[in-house]
Amino acid sequence: MRRLIMLLGMALMLGACTFLPRGAGLQREILNQQHSASAETPMDFSVAAVVRENLATFAAWPDVDHHGLDWIRRIDQPNNRIIAAGDTISITIWSTEDNGLLTAPGQRFVSMPQMRVSSSGTLFLPYIGTIRVAGMSPETARARIEEQYLVVTPSAQVQLEMTEGRANTVSLVSGVVGPGVYPLPDRDFTVMNLIAEGGGIQQGLRNPQVRLQRGSNLYGTSASALLDNPALDTTLVGGDKVYVESDERYFLSLGAAGSEQLHPFAKDSLSALDAMSIIGGLQDSRADPQGILILREYPESAVRYDGSGPDNTRMVFTIDLTSADGLFSARRFEIESGDLVYVAESPLTAADSIVAIVASAFGAARQANLVLENN
Numbered sequence: 001m002r003r004l005i006m007l008l009g010m011a012l013m014l015g016a017c018t019f020l021p022r023g024a025g026l027q028r029e030i031l032n033q034q035h036s037a038s039a040e041t042p043m044d045f046s047v048a049a050v051v052r053e054n055l056a057t058f059a060a061w062p063d064v065d066h067h068g069l070d071w072i073r074r075i076d077q078p079n080n081r082i083i084a085a086g087d088t089i090s091i092t093i094w095s096t097e098d099n100g101l102l103t104a105p106g107q108r109f110v111s112m113p114q115m116r117v118s119s120s121g122t123l124f125l126p127y128i129g130t131i132r133v134a135g136m137s138p139e140t141a142r143a144r145i146e147e148q149y150l151v152v153t154p155s156a157q158v159q160l161e162m163t164e165g166r167a168n169t170v171s172l173v174s175g176v177v178g179p180g181v182y183p184l185p186d187r188d189f190t191v192m193n194l195i196a197e198g199g200g201i202q203q204g205l206r207n208p209q210v211r212l213q214r215g216s217n218l219y220g221t222s223a224s225a226l227l228d229n230p231a232l233d234t235t236l237v238g239g240d241k242v243y244v245e246s247d248e249r250y251f252l253s254l255g256a257a258g259s260e261q262l263h264p265f266a267k268d269s270l271s272a273l274d275a276m277s278i279i280g281g282l283q284d285s286r287a288d289p290q291g292i293l294i295l296r297e298y299p300e301s302a303v304r305y306d307g308s309g310p311d312n313t314r315m316v317f318t319i320d321l322t323s324a325d326g327l328f329s330a331r332r333f334e335i336e337s338g339d340l341v342y343v344a345e346s347p348l349t350a351a352d353s354i355v356a357i358v359a360s361a362f363g364a365a366r367q368a369n370l371v372l373e374n375n
Contacts, residue, residue: 006159013370014101018095021082035061035104038070038227040053044314045312045314045315046314046315046316047315047316047318048273048315048316048317048321049318049320049369050272050317050318050319050333051325051329052325052328054329055329055332056196057307058317058333059334061298061302061304061308061309062301062302062309062334063261063282063299064297064298064299064336064338069211069218069219069221070219071219071221071232071234072234073231074146074190074230074232074233075233077186077187077190077235078188078265079186080137080139080290081137081138081162082135082137082168082187083117083121083133083134083135083138083141083162083168084117084121084134084135084164084165084168084238084270085117085118085119085120085121085134085167086117086119086166086167086168087163087168088115088116088117088161088163088165089114089117089141089160089161089163090111090112090114090163091111091145091159091160092109092111092112092158092159092160093109093110093149093153093156093157093158093159094109094158094159095109095110095153095155095156095157096108096155096159097153097154097155100155101126101152102126102149102153102156110211112125116165117278120132120134121133121134122134123140124159125148127149128145128148128149128152130143131145131148133145137164139159141160142158142160142291145158145160153349154265163183164184164268167238167239167370169181169183169238169239169240170182170184170189170194170239170240170242171240172194172195172197172242172243173241173242174234174244174245175202175205175241175243175244176195176198176200176202176244177199177200177202178197178198179198179347180198182194182198184236184237184238184261187235188237189235190233190234190236191212191233191234191236191242192226193229193236195223195242200258201223205244205246206245206264206265206266207224207246207247207265207266207267207268208222208223208224208244208245208247209222209244209245210222210223210242210243211244211245212234212240212241213241213243214237214239214240215239222247222268224267224268225268234262241340246264247265247266248267248337249265249274250262250263250264250337250338251263251265251338251339251340251341252338252339252340252350253279253342253344254340254342255287255342255343256283256286256287256344256346257280257281257282257283257287257341258280258282258283259277259279259280262277263275266278269334270335271329271330271333271335272292272319272330272333272334272335272341274329274335275341276292276321276341282343283343286346287343287344287345287346288343288344288345288346288347289321289346290320290322291318291343291344291345291346292319292320292330292341292342292343292344293317293318293319293341293343294316294317294318294319294333294339294341294342295315295316295339295340295342296314296315296316296336296338296340297313297315297338298314299315319333
């Protein structure tokens, strides 16, 4: 009977070891396919260690962030207004002549009807004809028109006012307190000037991203980058559209991590160590600090076999947080949008559980033996 009880205890122990519940896989289990691959059945992923000698290679690989956009750097412009096609021009002509061509007896000025600058950049004026004004500042255009009128009215003095048309306005579409269409006050009006005119960026936007649509082209950067680098504060041109939106990038965390969920990017770039901090670190009782895995998918076009890119569309980057090189390298390894940060289960956790089960089984057997002896 004692032998039967002990055999039953051992059977229970082995069954428990086989079906021991775990919240995450072991690193060797996850990477097992790599070792079992052959020429006939090649592995469908590659493994690379995040160590100092590999960092420069990884940084040179193609970017998997498909939302990456170019940006236009600032070009200083004179801070004056420029007349463009579609602008509205108001002209008043003053004269001291009692009976001039433009004024009636006793009249000292005449205000012409508002005129829109034609698509060719010209205006038609009485007694002068067609005159080009597009590309000039309002003061230059005023002087040019006055010069022409002095030929027919020697005492003429010209006053000119301009109202910007569509070609001299920019649109602030969304992500700000006051969206709308804003006239360009001068040629040195920048993206940050426009956002300030619109009352600033709305609260609640996560790592605000600035988008600039110019014609058929779309450019993008972050608001923090514009604040940190004035050379990126792009000068606007008529017809530009600007909008601000939350950063849509994210990464995932699973396994024996501090949290298992989707994590938005809180800043422009995140390192592997940043990601570990965001997910709440490792679960002390479960996680394997040598088994940090970052799973990333690359497009087929990024695959290379000369080291200039990944040799597989599916890459697993391994990080060892128990070594100084692993910690320093993790600090320089950048997380990309869509990455999965997986924390493997520690094999010691399973061993501790097995020891506990064995001790429990033997304790049960010993208790049963005592009962039998007493009987």
